[in-house]
Structures are given as structure tokens and as C-alpha cells.
Amino acid sequence: MAMKALDIYKHLPKTNCKRCGYPPTCLAFAMKLAIGKADIEACPGPRPPRYEDPPRRG
DSSP states (O other): OOOOOHHHTTSSOOOOOOTTTOSOOOEEEEEEETSSSGGGOOSSSOOOOOOOOOHHHH
């Protein structure tokens, strides 16, 4: 099942930086992604979560 534009939008940075080439907003980019007219790699924002080791005590 394909993701809907609003589901995709939730994972975007929402900075409206336009570096993806789809101005004016991240929502416009999400809409293009949802219909297969854009590639997620164009967005410099979404990255997998980074897990860090907790600080060591001692």
C-alpha cells in the first residue's frame, strides 16, 4: 500500500528549504513523492534515527 502525502510529510524536516527542487514547501514535495514524481534522496532532511550510547557514569 502506497503512503499518502500527509504520512510522508510527517517524516520530512518541514523546513521548506527548497533544496529538494520542489518549492514552495515540504508538503508539495511529499505530494510529489506520493504520486511517484520525486525521489526521497532529493531531500537533505530525512535520515534514519541515530542511536547513541548513553553517557557513561563513573
